[in-house]
Amino acid sequence: MKAADDKTIVREYFNSTGFDRWQRIYGDGEVNKVQLDIRTGHQQTVDNVIGWLQADNNLSSLSICDAGCGVGSLSIPLVMDGAKVYASDISAKMVSEAQDRAVKVFANTVNPTFAVQDLESLSGNYHTVICLDVLIHYPQEKADEMISHLCSLAQSRIILSFAPKTFFLTILKKIGSFFPGPSKATRAYLHRERDIIKILEKNGFAVQRQAMTRTKFYFSRLLEATRTSA
Numbered sequence: 275m276k277a278a279d280d281k282t283i284v285r286e287y288f289n290s291t292g293f294d295r296w297q298r299i300y301g302d303g304e305v306n307k308v309q310l311d312i313r314t315g316h317q318q319t320v321d322n323v324i325g326w327l328q329a330d331n332n333l334s335s336l337s338i339c340d341a342g343c344g345v346g347s348l349s350i351p352l353v354m355d356g357a358k359v360y361a362s363d364i365s366a367k368m369v370s371e372a373q374d375r376a377v378k379v380f381a382n383t384v385n386p387t388f389a390v391q392d393l394e395s396l397s398g399n400y401h402t403v404i405c406l407d408v409l410i411h412y413p414q415e416k417a418d419e420m421i422s423h424l425c426s427l428a429q430s431r432i433i434l435s436f437a438p439k440t441f442f443l444t445i446l447k448k449i450g451s452f453f454p455g456p457s458k459a460t461r462a463y464l465h466r467e468r469d470i471i472k473i474l475e476k477n478g479f480a481v482q483r484q485a486m487t488r489t490k491f492y493f494s495r496l497l498e499a500t501r502t503s504a
């Protein structure tokens with residue numbers, strides 16, 4: 275399958291069945307056990323990022339690009355902590371849901387700003403670029419291009435998460451337990467950590483902090499890398 279096909283499939287998925295499934299997982303209503311497990315795991319990833327940024331104690335001076343923002347699970351709390359957030363997603367449905375959620379929390383709709391845009395076409399410069407649980411939808415070669423582009427937008431730092439290609443996960447994926455249920459409509463790609471680090475380094479970034487979230491059905495490796503060269 276060509277990468278362009280992956281992107282079309284992913285966009286259509288997150289504007290249809292994927293939207294229904296993921297906006298429930300990323301909400302607080304009733305869900306099944308598998309979805310609850312994924313909700314819990316994803317929240318840990320979000321909490322890890324927020325914990326790192328809060329520890330630096332400079333959130334209110336940061337401009338942050340949340341690429342593939344989904345329903346705003348990260349963007350909204352980051353704005354609550356004082357950051358200026360530019361949130362975008364390839365799926366109009368996800369962005370519309372994110373906007374609805376933001377309006378419920380904030381009096382104005384200026385921050386976060388939302389856009390329906392694939393991350394490959396993003397431009398501008400941000401102190402920090404964050405891209406959580408998006409790379410899983412793309413093969414390594416395409417992920418390399420995406421990471422390189424995101425690095426070009428980041429003045430100081432990039433934070434990425436991906437499903438790590440470990441022996442255990444490769445076996446799980448083979449037996450079909452990975453991301454069970456309707457989300458099988460999209461392929462889940464695992465990435466080797468060393469490949470991700472290699473591409474970050476090629477773009478002048480070095481890994482500073484890392485975390486791993488592992489529940490029964492959710493696996494996400496989180497890396498923070500900062501710029502070492504212009």
Ligand code: SAM
Nearest residue numbers: 288342343344347363364365368392393406407
């Ligand atoms: N980052 C969000 C979070 O962690 O809450 C959402 C994660 S969700 C599993 C993946 C999101 O990536 C979906 O909202 C999907 O529409 C978006 N996405 C997939 N491919 C994309 C692309 N090429 N550019 C921008 N967004 C993309």
